[in-house]
Every structure is written in C-alpha cells, then in structure tokens.
Amino acid sequence: MMPGAGSRRAVALHLAVIAVLFALNFILPEYHRGIFSRVMVLAVFAMGYNILFGYTGLLSLGHAMFFAAGLYGAGLPLYHLGWGVPESFVVGLACGVVLSAAVGVLALRTTGVAFMIVTMMFSQVFYLATLYFTTYTRGEEGLVLPQAARRVELGGVALDLTNPASRYMIALAMFSIVLLATLALVRAPFGRTLVAIRENEERMRMLGYDVFRAKLSAVILSGLFCAASGAAYALLFGYVGSGFASIQYSILPLLWVLLGGAATTLGPLIGTLFMFYVIDITSAYTSAYLLLVGVALILLILFFPRGLLGSIRERWLPWLP
Amino acid sequence: MAAVSVKAAVPLIETRGLTRDFGGLRAVNSVDFWLDGGEIRAIIGPNGAGKTTFVSLVCGRILPSSGAIRFDGRDITRLPAHKRVLAGIAYTFQITSIFPRLSVYDNVALSVQRRLLKSGRVHGAELDRGVRDVLGRVGLADRAATLAGNLAYGHQRLVEVAMGLALDPRLLILDEPTQGLSDGEIETFVGLVREIAKEATILLIEHNMHVVMELADRITVMNFGSVLAEGAPEEIRANEEVQRAYLGTGADG
Amino acid sequence: MGFGPYFLLASLEGLVTAAVLTLTALGLSLVFGVMRVVNVAHGEFFMLGAVLAWAISTAFAGHPSIGFAAALLVSPLVVGGVALLAERLVLRRLNYDPEATIVATIGLLYIVQQLALTFYGPDARPVQAPFNIRVTLPWFGYSGYKLAVIAAAIVLVIATWLVLTRTKVGLVMRATQYDRETAQAFGIPVDRVYAGVFALGAMLAAIAAVLVVPIQQAHYLMGRDPLLLSFIVVIIGGLGSLRGTVVAAVLIGLSDGIISVFFSPTLAKMLATLLVALVLVFRPQGLFGAATR
Numbered sequence: 086m087m088p089g090a091g092s093r094r095a096v097a098l099h100l101a102v103i104a105v106l107f108a109l110n111f112i113l114p115e116y117h118r119g120i121f122s123r124v125m126v127l128a129v130f131a132m133g134y135n136i137l138f139g140y141t142g143l144l145s146l147g148h149a150m151f152f153a154a155g156l157y158g159a160g161l162p163l164y165h166l167g168w169g170v171p172e173s174f175v176v177g178l179a180c181g182v183v184l185s186a187a188v189g190v191l192a193l194r195t196t197g198v199a200f201m202i203v204t205m206m207f208s209q210v211f212y213l214a215t216l217y218f219t220t221y222t223r224g225e226e227g228l229v230l231p232q233a234a235r236r237v238e239l240g241g242v243a244l245d246l247t248n249p250a251s252r253y254m255i256a257l258a259m260f261s262i263v264l265l266a267t268l269a270l271v272r273a274p275f276g277r278t279l280v281a282i283r284e285n286e287e288r289m290r291m292l293g294y295d296v297f298r299a300k301l302s303a304v305i306l307s308g309l310f311c312a313a314s315g316a317a318y319a320l321l322f323g324y325v326g327s328g329f330a331s332i333q334y335s336i337l338p339l340l341w342v343l344l345g346g347a348a349t350t351l352g353p354l355i356g357t358l359f360m361f362y363v364i365d366i367t368s369a370y371t372s373a374y375l376l377l378v379g380v381a382l383i384l385l386i387l388f389f390p391r392g393l394l395g396s397i398r399e400r401w402l403p404w405l406p
Numbered sequence: 407m408a409a410v411s412v413k414a415a416v417p418l419i420e421t422r423g424l425t426r427d428f429g430g431l432r433a434v435n436s437v438d439f440w441l442d443g444g445e446i447r448a449i450i451g452p453n454g455a456g457k458t459t460f461v462s463l464v465c466g467r468i469l470p471s472s473g474a475i476r477f478d479g480r481d482i483t484r485l486p487a488h489k490r491v492l493a494g495i496a497y498t499f500q501i502t503s504i505f506p507r508l509s510v511y512d513n514v515a516l517s518v519q520r521r522l523l524k525s526g527r528v529h530g531a532e533l534d535r536g537v538r539d540v541l542g543r544v545g546l547a548d549r550a551a552t553l554a555g556n557l558a559y560g561h562q563r564l565v566e567v568a569m570g571l572a573l574d575p576r577l578l579i580l581d582e583p584t585q586g587l588s589d590g591e592i593e594t595f596v597g598l599v600r601e602i603a604k605e606a607t608i609l610l611i612e613h614n615m616h617v618v619m620e621l622a623d624r625i626t627v628m629n630f631g632s633v634l635a636e637g638a639p640e641e642i643r644a645n646e647e648v649q650r651a652y653l654g655t656g657a658d659g
Numbered sequence: 660m661g662f663g664p665y666f667l668l669a670s671l672e673g674l675v676t677a678a679v680l681t682l683t684a685l686g687l688s689l690v691f692g693v694m695r696v697v698n699v700a701h702g703e704f705f706m707l708g709a710v711l712a713w714a715i716s717t718a719f720a721g722h723p724s725i726g727f728a729a730a731l732l733v734s735p736l737v738v739g740g741v742a743l744l745a746e747r748l749v750l751r752r753l754n755y756d757p758e759a760t761i762v763a764t765i766g767l768l769y770i771v772q773q774l775a776l777t778f779y780g781p782d783a784r785p786v787q788a789p790f791n792i793r794v795t796l797p798w799f800g801y802s803g804y805k806l807a808v809i810a811a812a813i814v815l816v817i818a819t820w821l822v823l824t825r826t827k828v829g830l831v832m833r834a835t836q837y838d839r840e841t842a843q844a845f846g847i848p849v850d851r852v853y854a855g856v857f858a859l860g861a862m863l864a865a866i867a868a869v870l871v872v873p874i875q876q877a878h879y880l881m882g883r884d885p886l887l888l889s890f891i892v893v894i895i896g897g898l899g900s901l902r903g904t905v906v907a908a909v910l911i912g913l914s915d916g917i918i919s920v921f922f923s924p925t926l927a928k929m930l931a932t933l934l935v936a937l938v939l940v941f942r943p944q945g946l947f948g949a950a951t952r
Contacts, residue, residue, distance in 0.1 A: 379769030
C-alpha cells in the first residue's frame with residue numbers, strides 16, 4: 086500500500102469505534118447491552134470468516150466447524166472435567182487451530198466450487214459427530230454450563246462471567262484484540278500477500294510466493310479467530326449445542342460479512358449488528374426469520390455485492406482498510 | 407580425478423533431454439539447451455513450436471515429463487516454481503498477468519516485498535525506495551497511483567516487466583514482451599532490455615525479428631518442440647534450414 | 660428371518676432409495692453439467708414437489724390414484740415454473756457466476772423452506788399410494804408400489820438419456836455444456852437452454868418427490884437429505900457426468916439402505932460424507948469420471 090495519511094486516520098477510526106463500544110456499556114439499557122455483548126463475540130466469528138473470504142478470496146461454507154471447535158473445545162472440559170475458564174478457553178483455541186490446519190491441508194488442494202463443497206462436507210461431518218457422540222455432547226439439546234464454574238480469578242479479582250457488565254467487557258476486550266490484529270494484518274506484508282493471492286494467484290506464485298503456505302496460514306488464522314469466538318460464546322453465555330455446528334452457522338458469517346462489506350475491517354461488526362437488530366425487530370411481527378436471511382442473501386448478492394462499508398469505501402472513503 | 411572442463415564456467419541454465427507431453431502431444435521434445443550468464447538469448451520459431459512450454463519448464467510453471475534442468479549447476483528439475491523465483495529466475499507472462507485492481511505502486515511493491523522478505527524483515531522506507539527505483543527505470547514513476555487495470559496496454563506490459571525486474575533476478579524470462587506495442591514503445595523497450603542486461607541474463611521469446619536481431623547475442627530456433635538451430639544472429643540469418651522453416655515465410659513483420 | 664432374506668429386503672429398500680436418488684441427483688448433475696453452477700436449493704425443489712403432491716392429491720376425492728396422477732402431472736410443472744422464475748430473476752442476473760450462484764441459491768433454500776413452514780406447517784403428512792398391491796416373494800410380501808417406483812425411475816432415466824443423446828434438444832444441451840461461447844456463436848440460444856435445463860433439473864427432483872411421498876411422508880425439512888445425498892452422488896460420479904451419476908446413485912442408494920440396516924444411520928452418514936469429501940480432494944473427477952478434461 087502506498088504510504089500516506091490514510092494510515093493514521095484508519096488507526097484513529099478503529100480506536101474511536103472501540104471507545105464508543107466501551108462507553109456504550111454505561112449507556113445502553115440492559116436488554117441492548119446483552120445484544121451488543123453477543124454481537125461483539127459473533128463479530129469475531131465474522132472477522133475470522135472475513136480473513137479467508139474477504140481478504141484471501143476463499144469462500145468456505147464450513148466455518149461452523151471452527152466456531153463449534155472452539156465452542157466444544159472450551160465447553161466440554163469445563164463441563165465434564167471441571168477445568169477452569171482460562172484453561173478451557175485455551176483448549177478451545179487449540180482445537181480451532183488443529184482442526185483448521187487439518188481441514189486447510191486437505192481442502193486447499195481444491196479451488197472454487199469444489200472448495201466450497203469440501204469445506205461444507207467437513208463441517209457436516211463435524212456436525213454429525215456432535216450428534217453421534219451424544220453421550221458427551223447431548224446433541225441438539227446441548228449442555229448448559231453450570232453458573233458456578235463460569236468464574237475466573239485474575240490476580241485476586243474474581244470475575245463472574247454471568248454478570249452482564251463483566252460479560253460485556255470481556256466480549257469487548259476480545260473484539261478489540263481481534264479488530265486491531267486484523268488492522269495490523271491487512272497493513273502488514275502478509276495481509277498484502279493474501280489480497281494479491283485473491284487478485285491473481287498464478288502471478289503471485291511467479292513472484293516467488295509460496296501460495297499454498299500463505300493460504301494455509303490464512304485458513305489457520307481464520308480458524309483461530311472463529312474458535313476464539315466459539316470458546317468465548319460457550320464460556321460467556323453458558324450453552325453448548327449441535328445447532329452451532331449446523332450448516333446454518335456456516336452461512337451466517339457469510340451473510341454478516343457480505344452485508345457489512347467483505348475485505349473491510351469493520352464490515353463484520355456492522356453486518357453482524359445490523360442483521361441482529363433486523364431479526365430482533367422483525368421477530369415482533371413474524372417468526373419467519375430464515376425468510377429474511379434468504380431474501381437478504383439474494384438481494385445482497387444481486388444488487389449490493391460490496392456490502393455497506395465496501396460501497397462507502399468505493400464512493401467516499403478510499404482509505405478505509 | 408582432475409578432468410579439465412573445456413568450458414570453465416558453469417552455465418546459468420542447462421537442460422538435458424527436456425521433454426513435456428500434453429496428452430498425446432509432445433510439446434517439447436528432448437531439448438538440450440545451454441545458456442551462459444550475461445547473455446541475451448532469443449528463442450524464435452513458428453507458433454506452436456513449443457517456445458512458451460519450454461520456458462515454462464525452465465521457470466517451473468509446469469513440470470517436465472522427463473529430462474533435467476540445472477540452474478547455475480544446481481538441479482532444479484523438481485523444484486516448485488516459487489522456489490525457482492527465489493533462486494533468481496523471474497518470468498514475465500505472455501498474456502499480461504498483473505493485479506488490475508491494485509495500483510501500479512502496489513503491483514511492484516509485491517515484487518520488491520518478496521525480494522526483501524528473502525533477507526528478513528520488510529522496512530517501509532526500503533520498500534518505498536525499491537519500488538520508486540524500479541518504476542523510474544521502466545518509466546512509470548508518474549503512474550504509481552493509477553490502478554494497473556486502467557493503464558494503456560503498453561504500460562501494462564511495462565508493469566509486467568517491472569515486476570520481474572524488481573525481483574532482482576539472475577535470469578529474466580520475457581515471453582513475447584513487445585506483442586501489441588507500438589513502434590515507439592518497442593524502441594523504448596529495446597533500450598530498457600539493454601539496460602537490464604547489464605545485471606541479468608535474459609531469455610527472450612520474440613516474434614519481431616527486428617527486436618531479435620537488435621538485442622540477441624545468440625538465437626535458438628525451435629520447431630515442432632525441438633531445437634532446430636542455434637547460433638549468432640548472422641549465422642541464423644544465413645541458415646537455410648531456418649529460412650525454410652521460419653524466416654522464409656516472411657516473418658520480418 | 661435368516662441373513663439371506665434380510666439382505667434381500669435391505670437390497671430392495673436400497674433399490675427404492677437408489678431410484679429416487681438417481682432422479683434427484685440427475686437433476687442436480689444436469690444443472691451442474693450444462694450450466695456449471697451448483698444449485699443448493701435443489702433439495703427444496705424436491706421438498707416443494709412433495710408438499711405440492713400432498714396438497715394436490717388431497718384436493719381430489721375418490722380413488723387415491725386420481726389424486727396421485729394429478730400430483731404427478733401438476734407438481735413437477737409448478738416446481739419447474741418456480742425454478743424458471745428463480746433462474747430468470749436471479750441466476751441470469753448473476754451471469755451464472757459459480758460462487759454468487761451458490762450464495763443466491765442458499766438464499767432461495769431459506770425462502771422456500773420458510774414459506775413451506777408458513778403455509779404447509781411443521782407436520783409430516785402422508786399421501787396415499789395410487790394402488791395397494793403386495794407382491795409375494797418366497798420369504799415375505801413386498802409393496803408393489805415400491806417396485807413400481809423402481810421401474811418408473813428406470814424408465815425416466817432411459818428417457819432422459821435418450822433425449823440427451825438422440826434428439827436435437829439434447830444436442831443443443833451438450834453443445835452448450837461443451838463450450839458456451841462457441842454454442843452461442845453457432846446461434847444456439849444459450850440463454851433459453853440454461854433456463855430450460857434449470858427448470859428440467861428442478862422437475863426431475865419434483866418427480867422423484869412425488870414418487871416418494873406415498874413411502875415417506877411430506878415434511879418441510881425433507882429436502883436436506885436428498886440434497887446432501889445428491890451432492891455425494893454427483894461428486895462420486897464425477898461432476899457433470901450423467902453415466903457416473905446413475906452408477907453412483909445406485910451404489911450409494913444400495914449401500915445407504917444396507918449400511919443403515921446394520922449401523923447407526925448417523926455414523927453411516929458421517930463416514931459417507933467424510934469419504935466423499937476426500938474423494939473430491941484427491942479425485943476431483945469422481946470415481947467413475949474421465950481422468951482429465
């Protein structure tokens with residue numbers, strides 16, 4: 086990227102977004118604060134998806150498995166083995182990394198439509214596994230993590246993850262870390278490499294880049310973010326179930342990213358937030374929220390493929406990362 | 407054993423029995439090829455003679471069916487393309503292959519970045535200097551901010567060359583670089599290649615005989631996947647077999 | 660019952676599954692083969708066919724065969740119409756971009772599914788078979804209707820094959836599949852071919868669904884398994900290869916029937932899905948497809 090004034094503006098914008106989210110903790114009514122906590126955790130899922138779909142140009146239909154890897158990776162040890170919150174979280178991350186590395190090595194042998202189908206099928210295998218090992222997972226019904234176990238002692242301070250305020254702050258902390266990491270990534274040589282692979286893979290190979298390794302790294306990083314989101318979701322909201330591994334949870338991050346703007350750092354947050362409130366508001370009138378998801382997908386891909394921030398960047402703010 | 411080699415230096419590129427089949431078609435047939443460092447070598451031949459396939463084998467875009475390739479004495483026959491680039495072989499595409507949605511600056515920066523990554527971290531200032539330097543050399547300094555896809559065709563070819571150049575290669579392969587350029591652009595281009603040749607060995611596929619005669623130290627003529635003849639420009643011009651196969655068809659255009 | 664009769668029963672059940680699956684997968688394969696797009700909403704066309712079959716057959720009083728015949732005629736036509744509409748309004752505007760089409764057909768999947776839930780409801784409802792004959796085999800009696808389904812599928816597959824290989828329509832379709840641009844240059848209305856193929860693919864799924872509702876009840880989520888199984892069949896058979904599709908459908912249908920008799924169906928599905936994903940990774944041309952293209 087050409088050196089210029091855009092970089093300082095971009096950093097300022099991201100810090101401002103974090104500051105606003107911080108302030109909202111004290112302003113928002115209880116109900117909306119709850120929604121924001123959830124949105125920030127799930128926006129991390131969307132940001133992870135965006136690394137692969139937006140920046141690297143690889144459309145996966147199986148990211149539910151990475152989210153669920155974090156969810157179960159953190160939830161099962163806490164529930165069955167009585168592990169603490171930090172250890173469980175780390176196990177969740179590790180599961181995401183291992184799974185995404187394995188899936189990446191296999192799925193990256195394919196491209197395009199085949200890649201979409203292969204990732205979807207691997208994810209389906211994961212979903213079926215959560216149903217098959219129902220002794221441990223209780224399948225669709227799922228596990229409710231005991232409230233007493235969801236506490237952390239950090240340097241003498243006891244954090245209760247069931248408390249809305251600490252829940253919000255933990256969600257914000259994780260969101261901020263991933264957001265700033267994404268910003269750093271897209272400005273780093275590695276981020277430029279991924280975008281260039283998206284634009285012209287063969288040329289990158291002939292410029293001496295190890296394209297496979299770069300794509301695999303992107304899959305693993307994406308898997309790590311998604312697993313972090315899943316692990317945090319399990320620990321903060323206390324529920325682990327097969328539904329999170331279903332195909333629907335592979336489609337949702339795609340929808341959020343498309344809506345907010347693929348290959349924009351803040352698009353995933355905006356898309357997730359927007360979709361959450363659209364569903365929240367319409368659910369007062371109809372229970373058919375899947376209809377809404379369907380219509381939104383078709384309208385977006387037909388008329389608005391760049392999403393909200395993508396269009397804004399194209400028209401007005403070319404420096405937006 | 408103290409066998410004394412007649413040729414003192416190791417050739418930069420050496421191929422032995424290099425062969426590539428596509429289905430039933432033998433595109434490159436048992437080519438023995440030798441290229442010394444510092445040369446400008448042109449490969450000519452009619453369409454379908456296997457020229458692009460041959461250089462693609464050299465740069466690793468495709469793997470040979472049989473035979474061996476050595477680069478500076480090292481066997482690279484099975485080395486993946488990206489590692490050959492790091493070893494110093496740069497390839498510019500016959501059909502312009504750039505990043506149309508990135509700026510000219512970013513196109514070249516990707517190439518400079520790859521070179522800098524070889525030796526560790528990438529520093530912003532060093533990257534910038536590298537990009538400006540290369541853009542200056544190919545004459546695109548004032549186009550840095552333009553999206554590469556919006557450039558005129560001739561300038562896109564220059565971006566292509568700039569990307570190869572920015573890798574600081576030991577061998578630069580140019581696949582029909584002047585195709586589609588105007589006469590004026592071709593003259594500039596010939597000057598540029600002479601400039602590059604001071605630092606790198608050049609392997610050039612070219613149809614424009616004027617450019618070939620102007621630039622090449624030696625010429626290799628290919629036909630039906632094999633090497634038909636090889637020699638200095640005057641020798642090739644005088645070679646009857648070559649004239650029959652190629653020059654005789656009025657290729658001076 | 661000893662092992663022999665048990666195995667025969669499983670095989671017969673497998674053949675019925677295979678028959679329905681072949682028709683459904685044939686539709687998906689045709690669409691992918693000619694248009695090079697993956698229709699994720701294919702399972703919903705199947706479901707729509709089944710739900711419509713229920714609606715139509717219950718609208719007729721009298722002998723169940725009258726209602727069934729009407730369903731067999733009308734349901735595929737309506738589903739084909741819906742597909743045609745989707746093709747005109749969405750797919751064509753996307754210029755059949757493979758990735759955009761997948762996203763759009765996912766949207767279509769949700770819309771059709773949700774509309775079915777809203778208007779048809781969450782219950783599974785049966786459709787009466789047009790006739791009720793039991794064929795007596797040495798060990799047990801077997802439903803004559805199920806045997807008729809197998810026969811119908813065979814007839815339809817042969818008909819499709821004849822259309823593709825022996826008629827002008829088939830020639831036009833194959834030409835379009837082989838090379839879109841050239842076909843266009845030779846005056847083939849590629850646009851209309853695409854619309855027709857997409858509708859035909861949906862109609863095949865709908866026919867399969869009408870055939871299956873007397874055996875398996877109509878339900879708004881019944882499109883999921885056929886979609887997944889059709890994917891599996893099309894991949895194993897080699898993307899776009901009709902012969903491969905039929906062979907793979909029979910194999911998978913049979914093994915699905917046989918495996919699920921002996922194993923837990925979830926485990927069977929899990930292993931089958933994993934296996935197919937690995938086929939796509941290591942042998943993208945399918946197990947029966949030609950080696951290269």
